[in-house]
Amino acid sequence: MSTSTLSGPATPSGPAAPSAANGVSAPARRRRGPSGVLWLVLHQNRPAIRSVAILLVLVSAVLVAMHVLIQDRIGTMQQTSCYTPASWERIECRVQLGRIEMLTRMFTDILQPAVTAAPVLIGMFLGGPLLAQEYERGTVRLVLTQSVTPRRWLLTRLAVPGATVLVATSVLSALTSWVWWSDIYRGPVAFDPPFQGFTYPVLGLAPVAWSLFGLALGVLVGQLLRRTVTAVLVSGVVVALAQAVMVAWRPFFWPLVEEEQPYNNMMGGFVKPAGAWLVEDGVVRADGTRLMRDQCFEAASVCDEAPTSWGQYHPASHFVPIQLVEAGLLLVLTAVVVTVVLRRLTRAGV
Amino acid sequence: MTDATAATQAISGPPAIEAVGLGKRYRGDRWALRDCEFTVPAGRICGVVGANGAGKSTLLTLAARLIEPTEGELRVFGEASSTPETRARVACVTQEKPLYPSFTVAGTLRMGRELNPGWDEEAAQRVVDMGELRLDARVGSLSGGQRTRVALALALGKRADLLLLDEPMSDLDPLARHELMGVLMAEAAERGTTILVSSHILPELDGVMDHLLLVQAGRIRLSGDPEEILDSHQLLTGIAEGAELPAGTAVERRVRGRQVTALLRTGEPVDGPWESVRPSLEELLLAYLRTPLPPSATATAPDREAAA
Helix, strand or coil: CCHHHCCCCCCCCHHHHHHHHCCCCHHHHCCCCCCHHHHHHHHHHHHHHHHHHHHHHHHHHHHHHHHHHHHHHHHHHHHCCCCCHHHHHCHHHHHHHHHHHHHHHHHHHHHHHHHHHHHHHHHHHHHHHHHHHHHHHCHHHHHHCCCCCHHHHHHHHHHHHHHHHHHHHHHHHHHHHHHHHHHHHCCCCCCCCCCCCCCHHHCCCHHHHHHHHHHHHHHHHHHHHCCHHHHHHHHHHHHHHHHHHHHHHHHHHCCCEEEEEECCHHHCCCCCCCCCEEEEEEEECCCCCEEEHHHHHHCHHHHHCCCEEEEEEECHHHHHHHHHHHHHHHHHHHHHHHHHHHHHHHHCCC | CHHHHHHHHHCCCCCCEEEEEEEEEECCCEEEEEEEEEEECCCCEEEEECCCCCCHHHHHHHHCCCCCCCEEEEEECCECCCCHHHHHHEEEECCCCCCCCCCEHHHHHHHHHHHCCCCCHHHHHHHHHHCCCCCCCEHHHCCHHHHHHHHHHHHHHCCCCEEEEECCCCCCCHHHHHHHHHHHHHHHHHHCCEEEEEECCHHHCCCCCCEEEEEECCEEEEEECHHHHHHCCEEEEEECCCCCCCCCCEEEEEEECCEEEEEECCCCCCCCCEEEECCCHHHHHHHHHHCCCCHHHHCCHHHHHHCC
């Protein structure tokens, strides 16, 4: 058996074969499909891309099913005049309500935390090992002794998982935002304001920008540690910490709205508009001095006598600008991290 | 040998490798290489010899542009740092022979073709075929020797002008070693490829290399044509009694009972109650490797001896 009968990339076959038969030699050996570094990176990332695709299809199916089921039940409730809260004292309406509640709770208690954790998981399992494994196995030396420049290799090496994450999280975010808006926020029961801890990160640009940043951060951690297992664990911690820090900064991404109301003891202080994010509140005493809510706990009687309450909040209309500012900041940070990784690769030696 | 030397000198252009005041310090203030000055002309097969930890790998890694020198320069084809052109002209097999374990042999060769514009499929395929490797075998499932073969195939397929091989044969059986050495020599003969090959197995390089670099404790102790180096040394064997060795030229001197063996740095046979002969390459290298230079002498010694 001669070697030329072996199929595979080693010998011209498939699309190139006919032209080879026509006597066209070297240039005819080009195959269709990706070539160069892109071929290598796609070849390396095939399992990761496949896993992400499978997960995305599964989660999308769950979200679409959720939407269909909730809409179906809302239809039934409207037909049986069980849709208005006034009717919920009737036992048959309570049963129908229970079914919807179960679905919305699945969304708010399982799906939302899972999607919030997606950037952490992406940092851990796509970002951390990406360079850590190349360094650990020494394959970075293999690649950098080929003819390709380090810059070109690294940018391609990052672009393929980056594009995968971009597409997957865009689809995911579109679906979660749609289900949240049409079935949860405006649904019959759920009160799930957009700024809430597990709600904000699954809507709009947040999952996309955070996932890209998580990926880049994981790559940097992996490059610094050069050990796959450690990189996976540390990346998770670092991305989660970054999320926590961002939550603390988030109120200041857009000017807060400040308001005073007559103090209403029955309502327990400042009453924010629906869907708003109350950042700070307290009372204004008769002499005009302001007290924070915490200070009221120390001297409750002082606050009870106060005529006015005050609050600083973000109305629901601030959601889009705050997301834009945060996403912009994250994209800048991602670019900075990628630059650092590139510099370390080309200057620090491997 | 003189013909070959003349031929390589006739090749115009910069030397394959030229070190100028080259030094590399790793973290923790450990100098792996220091004050290295040497030239390897293009077209040579250069053996880099030295004990473990002497700095051979650092030297090859520097030449492969995987690390940067701390001081001085290591010019490859006249270029002090990596350019796209030299990148394509230099191939390297590092000591660990890293490969992607999940790739098949065919996939690994495909990678070589995708990443190197001058890829020679036949050259790579030949090396793989000689080892009777299955193309669909995963690299991770191969033995150490088989992986070495794939790594060498990848380096040869690149059709480089400079081939850097760090302990390439260490995990190959004698047959494969002989056969792959033959492939490398054929490559060098056909294309004038410069080969820099490090080894601590001395017979592996004897009769093959036409340039010798002896690395010792981070210094270049000898650099040059091995035949010329041998011509300028004498191995003395005889009875120790009474006779004084010529002062200042002894590389090594060993006394075993009344028997004395000494390696002298001189081209002329030395008269005395001993036999004075031209040493073999192995005798010469062992004598140098057995006698480390005192720390104070190392700073100046390389220049003097490297000129030999």
